[in-house]
Amino acid sequence: MDWPRTPVERIPRNRFKPPFCPRRECPSHDRLEFRWVRDGTYSRKCDRRIIQKYWCKSCGKRFSQQTFSCTYYLKKPKLLPLIAAALVCCGAARQISRALGCSHTTVICQANRIGRHTLLFHSISLEQLRAVREALALDHFETFQFCQEMQVGIGTAVGRLSHFVYGLDPAPHKLGGIMTPGRAKRIKSLVKRRGPLPSGSYKKSVERILALLIPKVPDGEQLHLITDGKQDYRTAAQSHINSGKLRMDIFSNPPRRLKHEPKSADAKVRDQAMFPVDLLHKLIRHCMANHKRETIAHGRRVNSIMLRLYVFIAWRNFVKDKSERRPQNKTPAMDVGLVDCFLNWKQVLSRRLYPWKQSLASMDSRLYAMKMETPAVGRNKHHDLVNAY
Numbered sequence: 001m002d003w004p005r006t007p008v009e010r011i012p013r014n015r016f017k018p019p020f021c022p023r024r025e026c027p028s029h030d031r032l033e034f035r036w037v038r039d040g041t042y043s044r045k046c047d048r049r050i051i052q053k054y055w056c057k058s059c060g061k062r063f064s065q066q067t068f069s070c071t072y073y074l075k076k077p078k079l080l081p082l083i084a085a086a087l088v089c090c091g092a093a094r095q096i097s098r099a100l101g102c103s104h105t106t107v108i109c110q111a112n113r114i115g116r117h118t119l120l121f122h123s124i125s126l127e128q129l130r131a132v133r134e135a136l137a138l139d140h141f142e143t144f145q146f147c148q149e150m151q152v153g154i155g156t157a158v159g160r161l162s163h164f165v166y167g168l169d170p171a172p173h174k175l176g177g178i179m180t181p182g183r184a185k186r187i188k189s190l191v192k193r194r195g196p197l198p199s200g201s202y203k204k205s206v207e208r209i210l211a212l213l214i215p216k217v218p219d220g221e222q223l224h225l226i227t228d229g230k231q232d233y234r235t236a237a238q239s240h241i242n243s244g245k246l247r248m249d250i251f252s253n254p255p256r257r258l259k260h261e262p263k264s265a266d267a268k269v270r271d272q273a274m275f276p277v278d279l280l281h282k283l284i285r286h287c288m289a290n291h292k293r294e295t296i297a298h299g300r301r302v303n304s305i306m307l308r309l310y311v312f313i314a315w316r317n318f319v320k321d322k323s324e325r326r327p328q329n330k331t332p333a334m335d336v337g338l339v340d341c342f343l344n345w346k347q348v349l350s351r352r353l354y355p356w357k358q359s360l361a362s363m364d365s366r367l368y369a370m371k372m373e374t375p376a377v378g379r380n381k382h383h384d385l386v387n388a389y
């Protein structure tokens, strides 16, 4: 994967060369030849560091070395990697703000920025991945948005051997499980106050994940998908199975058993086949404050939940060892051949990424712009800032 390790801020200003004009409307934005001149410096308020300024010869606009950094426009740039690390260590916004000595709104804004960056980072990693050559285990991670009566499934596709997380996709749906009179009453009052609850979308979610991954399967080969017995998975995959690009193995979930009862043979086979995706779901519950059982830190908007999960999968794929109990000295991204060493958060956040310079899937574009709405929240703020991205 072509990803620079040295953060832009650490490159001495006499060695840094701006790669393109950061203005989207400038003719030099996408062109390889880019003519610029140095145009003075300024002293950054937070640490008095001298920052080089530049002048674009094409559009005549000014920019600086910081324009290419993830910490562009931030008053406390040092917080960014610390917040990223805290988000995957069970930190909720106010807990992180107390530990770092900043406002909780700072944590929320910067967490969203890191989420958008990791979404683009994941998209680049998939773009640069040559081929998917291993079986994938696919299942939905169940969580809540806004309140416990509004369920959302997050589709997760995980490499069976590498444990690399290939895809994430949201599927808000109606409440499952046993409908007690109390729950029915709460749902009725919620629908009355906040409008209809989101309808089932497992099928669309799996279709979107497969649309991203099927083109990565080399000609003449098949994508091997392992799922549980949900009918929506089979329906979504049928067209790819018919075209011969997909092979699907289904391991139905066994009936629930009491804790002291031994596992049936079928349950053992299912658990073995689905181990990578079950492990990912356990890690999400273990490492993220908003997915703990009975938490008061649960996500309010499905869009924010997704952005936090992109932070998590950047950590899982590039930062964390594949197994910490049995250290393998490699990350899932090293296993699939994307990188040759571990990355730390400073390296993951080493460059600013621009959404319009990448080809994003439609769901990723919606998530980046915070346009996936949760009607129950009321006003869903979209992200339309350009400079303070």
Ligand SMILES: [Zn+2]
Binding pocket: 021, 022, 023, 026, 027, 028, 029, 056, 057, 058, 059, 060, 061
């Ligand atoms: Zn320009």
